[in-house]
Amino acid sequence: MTVNGEPRLTCATFLTDYRPGPIRIEPLRNFPVIRDLVIEIGDFMRKLPKVKPWLIRDEDAAAPEGELLQTPAEMDDYKRYSMCINCMLCYSACPIVGLEEGFLGPAVIALAQRYNLDSRDEGGHERMDVLSTAEGVWGCTFVGECTTACPKGVDPAGAIQRYKLTAATQSLRSFLLPWRSA
Amino acid sequence: MAKRRAEPEPLLWLLFSSGGLAAALLLPVLLLLFGLVFPAGWVSAPSQAHLLSVASFPLTRIVLLGLCVLALFHWAHRFRYTLYDGLQLKHLSPLIIFGCYGGALAGSAIAGYLLLPGL
Amino acid sequence: MSANYTEFHPRWHRPRMSVFWWVGRRSYLVFVLRELSSVFVAWSVVFLLLLVHAVSQGGTAYQRFLDLSSNPWMLALNVVALAFVVFHAITWFNLAPQAMVVRLRGERVPRSWIVGAHYAGWALLSALGAWLILG
Numbered sequence: 001m002t003v004n005g006e007p008r009l010t011c012a013t014f015l016t017d018y019r020p021g022p023i024r025i026e027p028l029r030n031f032p033v034i035r036d037l038v039i040e041i042g043d044f045m046r047k048l049p050k051v052k053p054w055l056i057r058d059e060d061a062a063a064p065e066g067e068l069l070q071t072p073a074e075m076d077d078y079k080r081y082s083m084c085i086n087c088m089l090c091y092s093a094c095p096i097v098g099l100e101e102g103f104l105g106p107a108v109i110a111l112a113q114r115y116n117l118d119s120r121d122e123g124g125h126e127r128m129d130v131l132s133t134a135e136g137v138w139g140c141t142f143v144g145e146c147t148t149a150c151p152k153g154v155d156p157a158g159a160i161q162r163y164k165l166t167a168a169t170q171s172l173r174s175f176l177l178p179w180r181s182a
Numbered sequence: 183m184a185k186r187r188a189e190p191e192p193l194l195w196l197l198f199s200s201g202g203l204a205a206a207l208l209l210p211v212l213l214l215l216f217g218l219v220f221p222a223g224w225v226s227a228p229s230q231a232h233l234l235s236v237a238s239f240p241l242t243r244i245v246l247l248g249l250c251v252l253a254l255f256h257w258a259h260r261f262r263y264t265l266y267d268g269l270q271l272k273h274l275s276p277l278i279i280f281g282c283y284g285g286a287l288a289g290s291a292i293a294g295y296l297l298l299p300g301l
Numbered sequence: 302m303s304a305n306y307t308e309f310h311p312r313w314h315r316p317r318m319s320v321f322w323w324v325g326r327r328s329y330l331v332f333v334l335r336e337l338s339s340v341f342v343a344w345s346v347v348f349l350l351l352l353v354h355a356v357s358q359g360g361t362a363y364q365r366f367l368d369l370s371s372n373p374w375m376l377a378l379n380v381v382a383l384a385f386v387v388f389h390a391i392t393w394f395n396l397a398p399q400a401m402v403v404r405l406r407g408e409r410v411p412r413s414w415i416v417g418a419h420y421a422g423w424a425l426l427s428a429l430g431a432w433l434i435l436g
Contacts, residue, residue: 032313035312095323099266099267132191132192138192143329145328155399157399168195171192172193175193205386206419209349210383210386210387211426211430212430213345213386217370217382222371249346249349250346253343254346256342261336268333296350
């Protein structure tokens with residue numbers, strides 16, 4: 001919810017911290033309000049699967065023997081972005097979410113990055129079609145409020161900017177060297 | 183996987199990004215000297231002859247041209263989104279795109295006209 | 302799981318975002334000022350091109366440019382422009398580490414190094430520029 005204008009996890013926000021008050025509690029901003037403090041999160045739920053937030057592997061390749069191994073260093077690459085709890089505080093903080101109906105939003109793109117940067121994943125190019133669009137990363141203007149609001153230190157703003165660089169260099173490469181496959 | 187029609191956004195963002203870096207690194211000292219220090223008389227301005235000799239190095243001209251072009255496209259991209267989000271003028275998108283990138287192109291052409299001859 | 306949520310519901314409260322959404326909150330205001338710095342970046346380019354043109358045209362044209370830049374209004378404009386351009390530089394350098402992950406021999410380079418490298422480059426290029434101009 002929105003506490004004194006800030007998006008906050010009310011389950012982890014204590015009244016004593018706001019003494020002597022007053023304290024103002026509003027529904028989470030940028031979402032339609034059904035009633036009182038209850039918001040409708042269907043928009044977020046529909047955007048989430050668009051980036052295919054699961055491990056994508058080449059289905060034609062032979063099944064791996066045993067588990068897919070990953071070193072601690074490889075896990076560190078994406079660990080931060082896996083910490084998202086889908087609390088949507090970042091959506092409340094992001095002005096673009098409020099302005100642009102179709103904008104995927106910070107959590108969704110950070111989650112896509114969680115899989116893009118996972119060494120076991122092979123689906124980067126599939127996600128690029130969704131991410132490298134105006135509704136994807138290019139709508140973001142790096143306000144940075146999403147990272148400030150995030151209670152889990154996910155840094156979605158960083159994830160998005162990193163993906164802009166990825167998508168842009170990929171685009172440049174395919175333009176300058178079209179014979180090289182993605 | 184075949185691409186749909188090529189999106190200009192990645193390229194425009196690269197121009198914005200490099201323009202932002204170039205502007206951040208080079209514009210402050212130039213504006214400080216020619217915009218404040220020399221006009222205010224804190225330090226006497228260099229002679230025209232000296233500046234001309236500095237500007238006649240091909241490298242100086244290339245750097246200045248690169249700076250001007252990139253910084254203009256940095257403005258174009260950033261200002262476009264400021265108008266979209268800050269003033270909610272997205273319905274005027276074609277006009278804004280024409281004004282911003284067209285302006286940057288025009289400025290780049292002028293910069294080229296001023297800096298390329300004699301290179 | 303299918304999310305068949307009704308998209309448009311007549312009873313839901315959907316406030317329209319104000320055009321001045323960025324005024325009420327300090328972080329939003331700072332953001333918009335940062336974005337507006339691009340206007341002064343563009344002005345700096347214009348001013349720079351005026352200088353280049355004046356220098357290429359000879360002594361009298363250059364003197365006219367110097368007189369123009371000493372005009373109180375022009376001076377005031379350039380002081381404001383300088384403030385915004387410096388603000389652009391500082392915000393750009395401070396945000397750079399969030400946008401790039403640099404690896405040196407497998408280890409991630411600390412944030413402070415990336416910021417420091419930008420400021421160092423800034424200082425170096427500024428010193429070089431000043432040295433070239435002042436002669």
